[in-house]
Amino acid sequence: MDAYCDLEVDVNGEEVFMVDKKVLSSYSGSIKKMFSKSKGGKRNLKVIYHDFPGGAENFELITRFCYNNGNIDINPFNITDLNCAAYFMEMNKCVTGNKNLLEQTEKSLEGIKYWTWSELMAALKRCQDFFPVASSSGILEKCLDSLLGRVASSCETSPCPSVSSPDSSKFRASCDTRSSESLKSSFLRVTWWFEDLVQLDIHVIEMLVKSMVSRNLNHSIIGKFLFHYQKARLASTFSDEKIRMVETVVEMIYSLDLSTVSYKRLFGMLRVSLHVNIRKCCRNKLESMIGLQLDQATLDDLLVPSPVRARYLYDVNLVLRLLKSFLAKGVWCLPLSRLKKVASLVDLYIAEVAPDPHLKPSKFLALIMAMPDSARDSFDGIYHSIDLYLEVHSGLSEEEKTRVCSVLDYEKLSSEALNHLAANTKFPSKSAVGALNFQQRRLKNLLQRTNQSNSFTNSPIFHETERTEGKDESCEQIVLYAGNLNFSTETERIRAHLQGMQWRVLELEKICRKMQIRMTKMMKSRLSNQSNANSVPRLCS
Numbered sequence: 001m002d003a004y005c006d007l008e009v010d011v012n013g014e015e016v017f018m019v020d021k022k023v024l025s026s027y028s029g030s031i032k033k034m035f036s037k038s039k040g041g042k043r044n045l046k047v048i049y050h051d052f053p054g055g056a057e058n059f060e061l062i063t064r065f066c067y068n069n070g071n072i073d074i075n076p077f078n079i080t081d082l083n084c085a086a087y088f089m090e091m092n093k094c095v096t097g098n099k100n101l102l103e104q105t106e107k108s109l110e111g112i113k114y115w116t117w118s119e120l121m122a123a124l125k126r127c128q129d130f131f132p133v134a135s136s137s138g139i140l141e142k143c144l145d146s147l148l149g150r151v152a153s154s155c156e157t158s159p160c161p162s163v164s165s166p167d168s169s170k171f172r173a174s175c176d177t178r179s180s181e182s183l184k185s186s187f188l189r190v191t192w193w194f195e196d197l198v199q200l201d202i203h204v205i206e207m208l209v210k211s212m213v214s215r216n217l218n219h220s221i222i223g224k225f226l227f228h229y230q231k232a233r234l235a236s237t238f239s240d241e242k243i244r245m246v247e248t249v250v251e252m253i254y255s256l257d258l259s260t261v262s263y264k265r266l267f268g269m270l271r272v273s274l275h276v277n278i279r280k281c282c283r284n285k286l287e288s289m290i291g292l293q294l295d296q297a298t299l300d301d302l303l304v305p306s307p308v309r310a311r312y313l314y315d316v317n318l319v320l321r322l323l324k325s326f327l328a329k330g331v332w333c334l335p336l337s338r339l340k341k342v343a344s345l346v347d348l349y350i351a352e353v354a355p356d357p358h359l360k361p362s363k364f365l366a367l368i369m370a371m372p373d374s375a376r377d378s379f380d381g382i383y384h385s386i387d388l389y390l391e392v393h394s395g396l397s398e399e400e401k402t403r404v405c406s407v408l409d410y411e412k413l414s415s416e417a418l419n420h421l422a423a424n425t426k427f428p429s430k431s432a433v434g435a436l437n438f439q440q441r442r443l444k445n446l447l448q449r450t451n452q453s454n455s456f457t458n459s460p461i462f463h464e465t466e467r468t469e470g471k472d473e474s475c476e477q478i479v480l481y482a483g484n485l486n487f488s489t490e491t492e493r494i495r496a497h498l499q500g501m502q503w504r505v506l507e508l509e510k511i512c513r514k515m516q517i518r519m520t521k522m523m524k525s526r527l528s529n530q531s532n533a534n535s536v537p538r539l540c541s
Helices: 021-025 029-034 055-067 079-088 101-114 117-129 131-137 139-156 169-175 180-191 202-214 219-234 239-254 263-276 280-292 316-326 336-353 361-369 380-392 398-405 415-422 429-453 460-482 487-535
Strands: 007-011 015-019 045-049
Touching (some): 007 055, 015 021, 015 055, 021 029, 055 079, 079 101, 079 117, 101 139, 117 131, 117 139, 117 202, 131 139, 139 180, 180 219, 202 219, 202 239, 219 239, 219 263, 239 280, 263 280, 280 316, 316 336, 316 361, 336 361, 336 380, 361 380, 380 398, 398 429
Parallel strands (some): 007 045
Antiparallel strands (some): 007 015
């Protein structure tokens, strides 16, 4: 072995170098500490590196620096390698001045603002190759600061700050007078960097986004970039990397202003997360963000297939969790318009899942009861969904059917729905009787209001109504009596009675309509007579 090559260096198992220990020790503090206590006559010294930044190729670059009396050309394409290797080998503790490699690289970084975008991206890509050291040495932070400055500058000079969010109402309001070509050009001016940054690893993106948020960069632009990043990287990553990436993106979006985030893209991310099995806490955050703006969703958004091992068709539990998030702050905190919009959406969803033969009554009821009654103006849609559910689930017990039908609010059912329910053999007899009772009470109230407004109480119409009411009371007594019977043995006979009474209700409705028409004509006639009397001139006395 040559006298001037007394140190054997194994670099990451890639290659073995024979170097002069004295030369390397004069520039590397770590090498100097290793052999400071060894005797000069000892031969066959060996150092093994397992995680040298940049591997054998970069170690060769360091040896050239040492053998060249501390001189080397530093440029944007090798500055990351040299800086990280110098930090790793403590090449700032042995010499000073221009011989100190770490200081040389840090001084070169002062000119980073003059680098081209390609040079900056090249340095960043090398940083992520040996992320821990680049992060500790500070070069990664300086590169990210420079990149962020350029991105922020392009966003601030954009003529339309919200251009990155086409779904935003602010964007439409402020830019609606421009041509589509101008808007497209503006959009590209603030998103030109999207595709280049897709090449960076998720941990680098995480650092970058945190800096963006701290500098108050437009949240809609950040959100749009994160969705773009996830979509672009998803196909090229492995299973474990997909989980890490999706979880990190969700956490970053969760830190943004939710009003700037597209709910459509959140639903897309939700569907992705169901396939990669992210952590429960992360999934809860994603569902919470979706739930808070559930009034913007559509039926197609909610029709998420059930988990693989589940027998039911759609993921009903997911929708129940989204509804829970939507109502988390309390019904009183939400505008009635938003509540009604979500209730309408839920009613459509219920009608869609009702034919599922594997949907349990408890889940079906939970969907109906998730929204407060005040959010529904009509229960007709719920009635038709229950009708469909009972048709598919004909094997339910009478008790289960009664429990399912107990959620119906008769006051919010139309007359047509009540009449249909009273004759519907799929419903329990108690529900049919209850519907008919309520229909009769509603009709009697209508007749009473009509009579109170009618000043011609001696008219034949009024007496006809009185006679009709008397018969109606007897019908109601029959219905109330039927409610106490044993429906398991007399169901068919009771239904025959109910059908007869239903026809009677229809007759009463016809009479009411006739009364209202006649009253209207009589009132118009009276007003016309009064008008004519007032127009006749007074005779001379």
